[in-house]
Amino acid sequence: MELNLEFIVLKNKFKRWEESNPKLKFLFAKLQNLSFWGKSLFRLASYLLLIDLAFIFLFPFFYMVITSLKSPIDVMDITVKWIPRSFHIHNYMRAVKSLNYFPALARTSFVTIFATIGHIISCSMVAYGFARYKFPLRDTLFSMVLLTIIIPIQTLIISLIIIYSKLGWLNTYMSLIIPTFFGFGLRGGLFIFIFRQFFIGLPKELEEAARIDGCNAFRTYWTIVLPVAGSALLVCTILSIVWHWNDYFEPAMYITRPVLQLLPSKLPALYTFMKKSIEEDSMVSEVISLEGTVMAATFLVILPILIIYLFLQKKFMESIERSGLVG
Amino acid sequence: MKQNPKEQKYEKQLPVKMPVNQETINQRLMEQEATNQIFVERRLANQNYAKKRLTMEQKHVLEGYMFILPWIIGLLCFFIFPFFQSVQLSFSKITKVAGFEMDWIGIHNYAKAFVWDIRFVPKLINAIQNTIINMPLTLVFSLFIAMLVNRDIKFRGFFRGTFFLPVLLGAGFVLKQLLGMGVEAQAMEVARGIVMPDEVLIYLGSNVTKYVNGFMSRITVVFWQSGVQLIIFLAGLQSIPGTLYEASKCDGATVWENLWKITLPMMSPVILLNAIYTLVDSFTASTNSVIEYILELKQDVVNYEYAAAIGMIYFVFIFLLVVIVYALSKRSVYNSAEK
Numbered sequence: 001m002e003l004n005l006e007f008i009v010l011k012n013k014f015k016r017w018e019e020s021n022p023k024l025k026f027l028f029a030k031l032q033n034l035s036f037w038g039k040s041l042f043r044l045a046s047y048l049l050l051i052d053l054a055f056i057f058l059f060p061f062f063y064m065v066i067t068s069l070k071s072p073i074d075v076m077d078i079t080v081k082w083i084p085r086s087f088h089i090h091n092y093m094r095a096v097k098s099l100n101y102f103p104a105l106a107r108t109s110f111v112t113i114f115a116t117i118g119h120i121i122s123c124s125m126v127a128y129g130f131a132r133y134k135f136p137l138r139d140t141l142f143s144m145v146l147l148t149i150i151i152p153i154q155t156l157i158i159s160l161i162i163i164y165s166k167l168g169w170l171n172t173y174m175s176l177i178i179p180t181f182f183g184f185g186l187r188g189g190l191f192i193f194i195f196r197q198f199f200i201g202l203p204k205e206l207e208e209a210a211r212i213d214g215c216n217a218f219r220t221y222w223t224i225v226l227p228v229a230g231s232a233l234l235v236c237t238i239l240s241i242v243w244h245w246n247d248y249f250e251p252a253m254y255i256t257r258p259v260l261q262l263l264p265s266k267l268p269a270l271y272t273f274m275k276k277s278i279e280e281d282s283m284v285s286e287v288i289s290l291e292g293t294v295m296a297a298t299f300l301v302i303l304p305i306l307i308i309y310l311f312l313q314k315k316f317m318e319s320i321e322r323s324g325l326v327g
Numbered sequence: 328m329k330q331n332p333k334e335q336k337y338e339k340q341l342p343v344k345m346p347v348n349q350e351t352i353n354q355r356l357m358e359q360e361a362t363n364q365i366f367v368e369r370r371l372a373n374q375n376y377a378k379k380r381l382t383m384e385q386k387h388v389l390e391g392y393m394f395i396l397p398w399i400i401g402l403l404c405f406f407i408f409p410f411f412q413s414v415q416l417s418f419s420k421i422t423k424v425a426g427f428e429m430d431w432i433g434i435h436n437y438a439k440a441f442v443w444d445i446r447f448v449p450k451l452i453n454a455i456q457n458t459i460i461n462m463p464l465t466l467v468f469s470l471f472i473a474m475l476v477n478r479d480i481k482f483r484g485f486f487r488g489t490f491f492l493p494v495l496l497g498a499g500f501v502l503k504q505l506l507g508m509g510v511e512a513q514a515m516e517v518a519r520g521i522v523m524p525d526e527v528l529i530y531l532g533s534n535v536t537k538y539v540n541g542f543m544s545r546i547t548v549v550f551w552q553s554g555v556q557l558i559i560f561l562a563g564l565q566s567i568p569g570t571l572y573e574a575s576k577c578d579g580a581t582v583w584e585n586l587w588k589i590t591l592p593m594m595s596p597v598i599l600l601n602a603i604y605t606l607v608d609s610f611t612a613s614t615n616s617v618i619e620y621i622l623e624l625k626q627d628v629v630n631y632e633y634a635a636a637i638g639m640i641y642f643v644f645i646f647l648l649v650v651i652v653y654a655l656s657k658r659s660v661y662n663s664a665e666k
């Protein structure tokens with residue numbers, strides 16, 4: 001009887017305390033609700049899944065950096081998995097030497113920068129024409145743009161080589177840069193498509209006002225439309241840089257002189273370097289020890305675009321949401 | 328006196344009974360001619376004016392063509408001409424390497440590809456098989472990841488940035504180098520622990536484990552190559568108006584129903600776009616065996632016409648696949664323009 005009374009007193013006390021603190025009351029109500037537990041469990045599971053996925057996506061980069069810092073002995077030792085015993089910078093020195101890194105870097109940057117400029121100028125202009133003007137055959141021509149996306153470069157490559165050899169563009173960077181100024185080149189059609197989607201979503205009033213004030217068509221495009229198209233420009237610039245940097249098929253086709261080769265095309269030469277060393281020296285340890293050098297070279301190849309991406313990453317993601325990529 | 332034909336006509340038209348005064352008639356004629364002259368001049372001037380100044384509509388059309396002019400030049404030089412030359416090349420044989428002169432030899436090159444060359448057909452089948460298997464996997468998983476990241480979560484920016492990262496690896500030699508090292512299996516080995524612990528696999532037996540591992544490492548490669556699809560899906564998810572979800576919430580719809588009745592129908596054009604992009608992308612990826620074959624054939628000029636034929640066969644297959652995908656999805660794709 002007494003105990004029961006005490007319990008009631010305690011309960012009342014607790015109730016008063018709970019009511020005096022509205023935040024706490026809310027928390028208790030939440031904890032009593034079963035669906036809250038379900039939700040937080042679901043949330044936990046989804047975070048776990050996300051971290052797991054992020055690991056898969058980051059792993060190649062981890063692997064590259066770690067392996068490139070391993071000494072030959074560490075590569076052989078299976079107990080050394082994540083942290084190498086000592087940081088073996090020698091790999092990088094060897095990679096820089098065998099890739100002939102800095103001249104190749106300059107050449108690749110040259111091609112990438114000019115090809116990207118070409119894409120941005122020509123594709124945005126053409127896309128503006130397709131988005132804002134009505135002229136006969138427009139839809140047919142635009143379906144041709146889509147066709148250029150679908151047809152793989154492999155279909156055209158042989159006759160492109162013949163054309164370029166007649167123009168004297170083989171073994172020069174003209175063959176990689178000039179087509180981009182006409183809206184072609186590496187996935188030019190796709191950039192036209194992205195820009196067109198963006199321009200269609202843009203309100204017309206601004207341009208109309210400019211035209212009424214006596215701005216001509218090209219100037220309207222250059223001074224009114226392009227400055228507004230920042231997000232589409234950023235998306236296309238990044239994609240163009242990344243794709244041009246990594247592209248190996250066309251450079252491998254057009255540029256055969258080793259002195260002119262771009263960075264990604266130099267990687268397979270490392271393989272032959274490895275094979276040679278197998279032939280010369282049948283010691284297994286020497287062969288495996290090259291793995292660190294190969295990874296160092298691979299990491300050096302993607303390092304510049306990695307830095308660019310890390311700087312622009314946040315803006316890039318925002319732009320993708322805003323660019324109206326899909327209408 | 329000169330008889331003007333116009334004068335005669337004028338005389339005929341005059342009423343017969345009127346007294347004819349030659350002088351007044353002449354005077355009238357002169358006046359008439361002068362006014363006519365003015366009208367004719369004005370009309371001519373107008374015509375010239377119209378020729379110089381286009382109408383608004385014509386001007387509009389001309390400006391449109393001006394904007395796409397560079398592309399049209401490019402289309403002729405870098406697309407239509409090479410395409411027809413490739414077609415021609417695939418049906419002929421190069422007789423002189425110096426000027427690339429060729430002779431028509433019919434379907435010999437195509438016959439070579441399918442009948443004599445024992446290496447090509449397995450490579451083609453392999454490429455198509457890979458594409459057909461990888462495409463749905465890419466679509467499902469990138470849509471799934473996009474929906475995961477699109478929710479209100481912490482470190483959203485970090486996850487988004489991470490999921491686009493493998494695009495930097497590209498489809499070129501960098502990725503090839505990594506795959507050569509067996510990185511995808513290693514990545515999965517660790518990551519699989521959460522989804523499917525080792526104990527479960529031991530319980531299931533070695534046969535199932537083999538399939539699971541094979542599937543997992545395939546999925547890993549799919550993940551790495553789906554960065555662009557992922558961001559396209561993200562953009563698509565962002566473009567679905569939030570009012571739709573609010574309305575369905577008022578009507579008491581569950582999350583599951585929302586997915587099937589709102590998200591997927593609204594995303595269907597994006598899914599189609601992504602499907603076609605994936606198709607083209609996987610056909611041009613460097614891990615593709617046919618592309619390695621073309622690279623190999625290109626080493627020797629003797630093989631040029633054969634490589635062109637292979638390129639054409641390749642194009643036909645990719646085009647067929649795109650048409651099939653488009654035709655299959657046409658009915659189920661929601662078109663906002665029809666509304």
